Every structure is written in C-alpha cells, then in structure tokens.
Amino acid sequence: TQLLKQSPQFLSIQEGENLTVYCNSSSVFSSLQWYRQEPGEGPVLLVTVVTGGEVKKLKRLTFQFGDARKDSSLHITAAQPGDTGLYLCAGAPGSARQLTFGSGTQLTVLP
Amino acid sequence: EPEVTQTPSHQVTQMGQEVILRCVPISNHLYFYWYRQILGQKVEFLVSFYNNEISEKSEIFDDQFSVERPDGSNFTLKIRSTKLEDSAMYFCASRILRQDPLGGYTFGSGTRLTVV
Numbered sequence: 001t002q003l004l005k006q007s008p009q010f011l012s013i014q015e016g017e018n019l020t021v022y023c024n025s026s027s028v029f030s031s032l033q034w035y036r037q038e039p040g041e042g043p044v045l046l047v048t049v050v051t052g053g054e055v056k057k058l059k060r061l062t063f064q065f066g067d068a069r070k071d072s073s074l075h076i077t078a079a080q081p082g083d084t085g086l087y088l089c090a091g092a093p094g095s096a097r098q099l100t101f102g103s104g105t106q107l108t109v110l111p
Numbered sequence: 112e113p114e115v116t117q118t119p120s121h122q123v124t125q126m127g128q129e130v131i132l133r134c135v136p137i138s139n140h141l142y143f144y145w146y147r148q149i150l151g152q153k154v155e156f157l158v159s160f161y162n163n164e165i166s167e168k169s170e171i172f173d174d175q176f177s178v179e180r181p182d183g184s185n186f187t188l189k190i191r192s193t194k195l196e197d198s199a200m201y202f203c204a205s206r207i208l209r210q211d212p213l214g215g216y217t218f219g220s221g222t223r224l225t226v227v
C-alpha cells in the first residue's frame with residue numbers, strides 16, 4: 001500500500017510548458033514537504049506546507065496543500081531544462097514522526 | 112549554506128562484510144536520521160536518533176544495523192554482515208527541531224553501497 005501516491009510517475013515536456021504533479025493519500029498529514037532529487041544526490045527540500053488550503057509560491061513553482069490535508073500539488077510555470085529532476089513529496093501521517101516519501105515524479109524538460 | 116556531509120560517496124563490499132557509513136550532520140542540529148533508497152524505489156526511513164539514543168526505527172532496521180554518535184560531530188550507520196539486498200543509496204539527514212512541524216530536514220548527498 002502506497003501511503004503517498006504521486007502522479008504522474010514520469011513526465012516529459014518541452015521547455016516553456018506548464019505542468020502539475022500530484023501527491024495524494026487517504027491519510028491526513030500535519031504537513032507535507034516537497035523535495036527535488038537529482039541523480040546521485042540527496043533530496044533537497046523545496047517547501048513545507050502546513051495549513052489546509054495553503055498555497056506557497058517559490059518563483060515559478062506553486063505548491064498547494066489540500067483543504068483536508070490529504071493531498072498536495074506542485075505546479076511549474078514555463079518549465080526550464082534546469083527543472084529536470086525527481087520530485088518527491090513526503091510527510092508524517094498522523095502521529096508518526098519520521099518522513100514517509102512518495103515514489104516520485106521524474107520530470108524531464110526538453111530544450 | 113550548512114551541509115550534511117557523508118563519506119564515502121561509494122562503497123563496494125563483499126557479502127557478509129561489515130560496513131560503516133559516516134555522516135557529519137549540521138553542527139547545531141539535534142535530530143539525526145538514516146534513510147535508504149534502493150535503485151528505482153522510494154526513499155525509506157531506517158532510524159532516527161536523538162540525545163544519544165534511537166528514537167524510532169523501521170522494520171528494515173533489524174539487528175544487523177546499528178547507529179552511533181561516537182563524538183560530537185560524527186553519526187555512523189553500521190551494517191554488521193551485509194547482504195546483497197542492502198545495496199542502496201544511504202542518506203543521512205539532520206534537523207534542528209523534531210516537530211516544527213517536520214520542517215528543516217537537510218539531507219546529505221548519500222553513500223552508494225554496493226554489495227557483491
């Protein structure tokens with residue numbers, strides 16, 4: 001059973017296009033985090049969303065936390081080749097204190 | 112920007128051998144973690160460590176695994192008798208607060224362990 005399900009698993013788009021990736025669960029999370037991971041590197045934290053319905057913007061990246069705190073989305077505007085990477089969502093469901101990661105969305109932005 | 116440093120970056124070992132993976136967390140962080148990522152699979156929690164003892168551990172973290180903070184800076188993961196299925200990227204992470212909520216994780220760049 002996947003606690004955090006990410007979709008799509010793979011996404012290949014042209015430079016300049018917009019995209020959205022999703023992170024869904026049947027469990028409630030006190031917060032969710034988004035990471036980006038490049039080959040041979042560790043995950044790098046992009047953002048933490050805490051409040052249901054919260055929207056956070058990081059330049060061309062917009063993160064949203066669902067009202068029920070069970071899902072989140074990441075929207076990238078005008079994608080660039082430098083956005084290529086594995087995007088991971090992670091959170092601690094219920095009273096758990098360690099991160100559970102989703103399986104990731106591998107994004108490729110073609111020049 | 113402060114970093115979590117892991118050594119070695121790549122370790123090849125024979126099945127049955129002991130390995131020690133080393134991590135230097137960020138100096139003012141209090142909570143330390145080991146995660147692993149088998150090739151093509153998701154990042155999995157192994158163990159968390161606070162105040163010189165294990166806080167939580169997963170089912171993966173069996174008796175073959177141990178962690179230690181031998182001095183004020185290093186945080187090590189030891190695998191006593193490696194198995195082929197231990198081959199993975201092992202990530203160390205640290206954070207300053209345990210629940211703030213769950214912000215502030217910094218991951219190292221990982222040690223790729225290959226068991227042959």
